[in-house]
Amino acid sequence: MNGHTPALMEIYGRLDAMHAPRGWHWWPDADPFEVCVGSILVQNTSWTNVEGALALLRDAGALNPPAMAALPPARLEELVRPSGQYRQKARKLGAFLALVESHGSLEALLALPAAELRERLLATWGIGPETADAMVVYAACQPAFVVDAYTQRIFSRLAIGPTHTADYHEWQHFFVAALEPDRDLWARYHALIVMHAKHLCRKQRPRCGECLLAGRCPGRDPEGSTP
Numbered sequence: 001m002n003g004h005t006p007a008l009m010e011i012y013g014r015l016d017a018m019h020a021p022r023g024w025h026w027w028p029d030a031d032p033f034e035v036c037v038g039s040i041l042v043q044n045t046s047w048t049n050v051e052g053a054l055a056l057l058r059d060a061g062a063l064n065p066p067a068m069a070a071l072p073p074a075r076l077e078e079l080v081r082p083s084g085q086y087r088q089k090a091r092k093l094g095a096f097l098a099l100v101e102s103h104g105s106l107e108a109l110l111a112l113p114a115a116e117l118r119e120r121l122l123a124t125w126g127i128g129p130e131t132a133d134a135m136v137v138y139a140a141c142q143p144a145f146v147v148d149a150y151t152q153r154i155f156s157r158l159a160i161g162p163t164h165t166a167d168y169h170e171w172q173h174f175f176v177a178a179l180e181p182d183r184d185l186w187a188r189y190h191a192l193i194v195m196h197a198k199h200l201c202r203k204q205r206p207r208c209g210e211c212l213l214a215g216r217c218p219g220r221d222p223e224g225s226t227p
């Protein structure tokens with residue numbers, strides 16, 4: 001905990017007040033394999049496109065490690081096509097499935113201590129820090145604070161955090177150092193950030209007039225009071 005703790009918890013409370021009733025695909029819980037697959041497929045695309053690919057994988061009975069690993073590469077590419085960059089993403093899924101296989105099962109992989117799991121994920125082709133942390137916190141249910149472009153957008157507008165940089169680790173350290181090491185808090189905080197960025201703190205024309213953070217937000221858009 002440090003001097004930023006009260007501000008971050010106040011923001012959390014207000015985000016919760018605004019967005020708690022909304023559903024989010026990985027909160028409060030989700031199938032661990034779907035989380036892992038989704039966190040790879042969502043790279044460089046929207047969740048809506050990922051949903052299309054997940055639906056095809058589900059219909060094909062491929063949303064479990066052995067079934068997906070048994071698919072011919074061309075078939076996997078076809079199924080993940082709605083998420084874009086489908087050849088590359090099919091290869092990334094293949095690399096992740098090899099990691100799973102090398103540990104015997106997904107359960108065994110996800111049961112590794114968070115730091116070790118993160119290290120092995122990051123050593124896997126196609127998995128970067130954001131993807132690895134999403135798997136740790138939402139699939140393995142262990143503490144990891146996910147940072148993404150939404151996090152940096154919102155907190156830069158609020159003028160809180162290492163706003164001079166886009167470095168993933170600097171931003172992550174800022175939150176981890178200030179918040180209790182509580183998996184549920186970290187998981188829910190990121191979920192609320194995503195919901196806020198999608199519904200109110202949008203890239204263009206943020207809906208500041210509906211935002212409970214407007215009173216403390218230097219980046220508030222004076223014209224952004226209407227939907």
Ligand code: SF4
Pocket residue numbers: 154157158200201202206207208211212213214215217219220221224
């Ligand atoms: S006041 Fe506007 S810019 Fe600031 S956090 Fe809220 S929606 Fe985003």
